[in-house]
Amino acid sequence: MKKNILAIIGSASSNSSNLRLVEQIALLSGNSLNIEIYEGLQDLPHFNPALSVDQPPEAVQLIRQKIEQADGILICTPEYIFSIPSGLKNLLEWCVATTIFAQKPTGLITASSNGAEGHRELTRIMQTIDAKFTADTSLLINGIKSKIDLNGNLREALKNQLIQFINNLKKMVDEATRHKTF
């Protein structure tokens, strides 16, 4: 059965190479993964700890539910000013008081001009909220704009990396769903 992956794209740009990357991942994964792209990142209210536990806003409840229900999560993001973009950080802050990421199979992609600092930060945050990922489901892609064009055509080497990444993520999701107790 197809596994459901929720993709969260950190870019604030409508013409995002990270978005194109996720679209190509969806195509390359063929019939093995069903990838839903979360489109509400820019509309999430600013994190407010006073509301997070007892009165989370509707949009926050919705994304928490989507994360909880997905078999796996894919975060694909650029680096902004040596960090993760504020919209993505905001979403993750809304998740800190919950356990929705605990042992959730997760793929982490930072696709940026450089991206090393942002990827390190993303890795640390996702460890802190106990997401399940390994080096095999984590990918840093630098020089992204020279590796994917506006139509989504990928450089061959990146395409091969993505195929491997998809297989690794699928394996992790399959193993986690096999061990799930109901």
Ligand SMILES: Cc1cc2nc3c(=O)[nH]c(=O)nc-3n(C[C@H](O)[C@H](O)[C@H](O)COP(=O)(O)O)c2cc1C
């Ligand atoms: C506000 C802003 C800050 C950026 N800061 C960095 C940075 O610190 N490191 C980096 O590698 N790229 C940085 N970039 C460039 C982005 O990585 C690059 O434009 C990338 O393609 C954006 O991804 P996207 O096409 O999915 O939006 C920055 C871009 C913006 C808009």
